[in-house]
Amino acid sequence: MIGTRPASIGRIGKTLAHIAVTATLLSIFTPTGALADAGFKRWVASFRPVALSSGITPTTFNRAFAGVTAHDPVVLEKARYQPEFTAPVWDYIDNRVNENSISVGQAQARQWSPWLARIEKRFGVPRGILLAIWSMESNYGEILKRDEVMRDAIRSLATLAYADKARAKYARTQLIAAMKILQTGDIDRGHLTGSWAGALGHTQFIPTSYQAYAVDIDADGKRDIWTSVPDALATAANLLHKNGWEPGQTWGYEVVLPAGRKIPAGSRTLAEWQSLGVVRANGKPFPRGSQKATLKTPDGRGGPAFLLTKNFFVIKRYNNADKYALGVGLLADRISGYPGLVQDWNRPFTPISMKEREELQQHLQTLGYYDGNIDGKIGETSRKAIEAFQQRNGISPDGHPSKEVLSVLRRR
Template sequence: MKASTTTVRNATLAAMAALAASFLSMPALADAGFQRWVSDFRSTANRSGINNNTFNRAFQGVTAPDPEVLEKARYQPEFTAPVWDYFDNRVHEESIATGRQMARQWKSWLDRIERAYGVDRHILLAIWSMESNYGEILKNDRVMRNVVRSLSTLAYADRRRAKFARTQLIAALKILQSGDIDVHHLTGSWAGAMGHTQFIPTSYQAYAVDADGNGKRDIWNSVPDALATAANLLRKNGWRSGHTWGYEVTLPPGKFPGGSLTLAKWQSLGLRRTNGKPFPRLNEKAELKVPDGREGPAFLMTRNFFVLKRYNNADKYALAVGLLADHIAGYGGLERDWNRPFTKLSFAEKQELQERLRTFGYYDGPIDGKIGSGSRAAIEAYQKRVGMTPDGHPSKEVLSRMRR
């Protein structure tokens, strides 16, 4: 029986729809320039010891740059967060409580790692928190990406980071070739930082440890491997076992010299520990840091502080690790708080603030207690609406107004 015109037309339309759907489901094919770059990069990889089988496995399905990587690479925040904002988002009730829980959960491994490398367990827990929120970030598919694609994207399309990305890409391919991780689990941040403790590929090559003895240095799935790798980095860069990272101090009036002086010399200039205890080693050298100006907390930083900066070369990072580690260990917080122009919220109150902003239609981000650009913009919009000064600060004043 001859098919009707309508039946034929419907069948044709269905076939076209199926074909379109199949194209949409395929990896992006648009960037011929990127594919040529990958083809040309093969010879560079071969010269660096990467065999064709590894190269083919690594680039299977990688046919176009990752646009989100380029977006993150280009993003230059106009808002420069004040010092208190950095610390409030990293050293808080939740990160401290979780750190103490992880100290109990991983005690036997932390005992072994501390004995082997001489690095305080609370420092390692603080790094784990700072780098991946105790591994929670590894579960977030919106954050974790294919390392080969991310680094290829930067090498191909980001001139400022191209040399760095090529070096890291070769290192990532060597990690894959070693068999420590398979291609499907070789994931990381947009810039290629990997695993629980967020090592870039070259740092992984230099410091990665198989702590659990399974034959693989797996910082993605093995917490012992990840923590031991962080400890190995610190030890190899000069960590002093049994020493602190620094001391919170009081400043007398007057000016102070820059550079490194002995604690005895700082003491003679009138600096004292805020808790009233003596400096344990007066011959130890330290540098004065006042990250929030003279009106905020002041610190004498010893060698271990600068070793922490080998993990991330920023004073705020190293200080946050030190402060969080002290909290997890039960030593308490700052004697002198940061200079906030508002009354601070607790972590739970920040989550409540985000919930209320969402309810009022100002915010659609995660309820995570971390006040980033999205939360600040939502707070500012609410403040404008109700006639408050639109400063975007997560304050008691804003939350109280919302509760009313």
């Protein structure tokens, strides 16, 4: 019945989850699962001479693969979903640039101020950008504390090399690099953890990037991006610096496009853009008319528009996605005390704050629809819970965390 509490949904969800876990365990011990593990073991054995020919010692290889006897199915599941390329831009930004990430970033700026000043002086990258990257990559290190998120980097990369054809070449290269990190002694085997794709530490460096850019700024003899925040932030700064970061320059400007006029694409100087009727959204003049910038409208003509400078594209050397670089830039500005966007995103619903999103998740959990974290971040689990609630209450099941849905939940 519409509006009634679905008392059985939570129990059904737990039963389904139990069935799924049971099926997974059975797959490991049934002949099919046994064959898969045997295939993985054969792959590891075949990879050994490749690793040794690349400079990995037999001792390091044995240490790396000690206890790694099966591939990681969670890694393959996560490989199928990358929000930088699938989520709508407003959804991606809302989950990463919000009152929580801003306030925590400002607190971290105060806590690490002396180190940030030292890093800025050495590499020329502003602290706001570094703090935003730290937030985007690991929620200021919080995900490193979550066992359900962090994976064994060796097992993750070996899984991708063994079972993911699209990423096999990448994974083999990164696996050898990860073993070289282990071989140098910068990290011990028990702490060589990372994301499903093998990204490491507070600032989530893939192993080859770690080799190229890792910095021991705290001078303890180890380039430790897992437990040393200064090393992690300096490593991020070094990557941007070596890829052409222009000190003293912004990543971009929010702009307003002239009404009823088609604006050509391409890269032009800010003075040329201004001559075409493109002006800053805050009404201020462009500080350097000779600086080149590229126009992007990630949410269409009716959403916010941006003129993006070279530094925006340097950020993309960290993660080659416009949404990612935009998220870093917008969050960096807010951490640094600048106001938010003048033109809001074209969300197909009335948005709510992060605290209201947490409240929404709490209501859904109480009603038995949701069993995830109460963190205000609207991922796939939250959207499915919202959709289920909407369906049972006569609301179009779009899965959006809207004020309208929250209002209905508050009445339950």
